[in-house]
Amino acid sequence: MDLATIFRLDGKRALIVGGYGGIGRVTSELFAELGASIAIAGRSLEKAEELAGELRQAGTRALGARVDVADPASAAEVVTAAAGELGGLDVVVNMAAVDPEARAEEFDETEWQQALGVNLSGAFWLSRAAGRVMIDAGQGGRI
Numbered sequence: 813m814d815l816a817t818i819f820r821l822d823g824k825r826a827l828i829v830g831g832y833g834g835i836g837r838v839t840s841e842l843f844a845e846l847g848a849s850i851a852i853a854g855r856s857l858e859k860a861e862e863l864a865g866e867l868r869q870a871g872t873r874a875l876g877a878r879v880d881v882a883d884p885a886s887a888a889e890v891v892t893a894a895a896g897e898l899g900g901l902d903v904v905v906n907m908a909a910v911d912p913e914a915r916a917e918e919f920d921e922t923e924w925q926q927a928l929g930v931n932l933s934g935a936f937w938l939s940r941a942a943g944r945v946m947i948d949a950g951q952g953g954r955i
Contacts (some may be wrong), residue, residue, distance in 0.1 A: 822847035825898035827891060829853045829879060829938060830907030832863045839905060840867065840874075849873035851894035854908065855880065873898070881908045881934030882926070884941075891941040900949055904942040906935050 821843055831840040831852035840852050844867045852860045852867075852874065860876030867874040875897055879890035895901045910930045912923040919927075946952065 820847055821903075824848045824902040825850075825895075825900055826903040826905065827851045827853065827894040827898075827901055827942070828905045828907065829881060829890070830909060831905070832856070832859045832876075836907040837863060839907065843903075843905075844870065844872040844874065848903070849898050851875050851877055851890075851898060853877040853879040853890045853894070879908075879938075881906070881938050882929030884937040887934065887937035888941040888944075891938065891945050895945045895949070900951065901942060901945055902951075904938065906938050908934055908938075 824847070826843050826848045828836060828840050828843065828850055830836040831850070832854055836854070840850060840863060843850050850864075850867070850872065852864050853876070854860050855878065857876060857878035860878065862876070864874040864876035875894075877890050877893060880886040891901070891904070908930055910927050912919055912927055914923065
């Protein structure tokens with residue numbers, strides 16, 4: 813059984829949020845290696861564009877975008893923009909997260925609200941926006 817063949821993503825269009833750091837970067841590189849066209853988004857447009865540029869040099873259709881997933885409008889905008897640039901979306905991977913460095917008993921209210929905004933609400937806003945785009949396109953997909 814050849815896993816590289818089974819899991820090919822040729823012709824698939826993916827939005828990978830949080831896709832330029834750590835596990836997100838590896839995920840973006842893997843999707844590119846498996847044949848997907850990808851939009852990489854995160855808080856830093858510069859970092860997203862940098863990785864997208866590296867992947868384009870390797871032959872992948874890739875673009876970078878900025879998003880604040882804690883903001884419903886920003887989440888909707890990045891999903892709409894990625895779908896427009898890629899010709900639709902088949903897969904959305906949300907790896908955006910904040911991890912305050914303080915111990916829980918030391919979190920202040922601002923850190924807690926930021927963590928909730930990105931880690932909880934952000935996942936919902938992004939999934940809701942992606943679901944709407946996929947439904948409006950009359951296609952299935954994976955979030």
